[in-house]
Amino acid sequence: MRIGSWNVNSVRTRLTQVLAWLEQERPEVLCLQETKVDDERFPAEAFEALGYACAISGQKAYNGVAILSRLPLEDVQIGFSALLPGDAEAERLEEQKRVISAWIDGIRVLNLYVPNGSAVGSDKYGYKLEWLACLRCYLEAQERQGEPLCMLGDFNIGPEDRDLPDPQRLTGGIMASEPERQALRELLGERLHDVFRVFEPGSGHWSWWDYRSGAWERDQGWRIDHIYLCEELLACATGCVIHRATRGQTQPSDHAPVVVHLAWPPDDEEDEQA
């Protein structure tokens, strides 16, 4: 079983590339962020034609998340309120469409688009920290449900200096400030693990390259798109790959897909050879 995450920076602008990648890779699940389209205009038919069911939570122009699945897509939950009913903060944060989950083949797949935060100390930075605090509460409620969890998406945080191209210059700034990193560590707790780091401890592995300043040509990226697994799923992980070639295409997204390979369900012999 393979589960991918890709910030596509507009699903309509990127549709041809996403379809081509799906046809080539055929992951069981692909989670999208920054779809930038309301639900009525989401190109579901194009994905359904390739055998993918769609769960979507979008809005006009900004944000927007979706889960595409070749396996049955069940119990779709949208927003923080799904697990925090009556919580005023969860409802307030619902205005921006950044949270969707689904039950797929015995796994709770949680797809997130964490706010960017603009600049340290700005209003948007405050919003980002509030959003992360709400996510922590959401995850505590999720843990009480007892479902195996795969949480993935665009976290807009470089968790450690090895996830940044120039730590000396960038540490402390947006996406690398201690409050953001601490908020992320706290919501992960002892329960959730960055599966990419199980297989690759080194620096120089990026998932996002700025459109500006020739960041791609100079390979000055960040690793801000992550896949986190609970212990039960982590024990089944056989690999985690960043598909960086997509970033080198014409008119690319600034993010590349990240894919985890799981021998799941645990008794599935076919997956264990992956």
Added chain:
DNA sequence: ATGGCTTAACAATTAAGA
């Protein structure tokens, strides 16, 4: 370089991303 590029919205510029 409070810069650089790309997208959506709207119809020439602005907001936002990260």
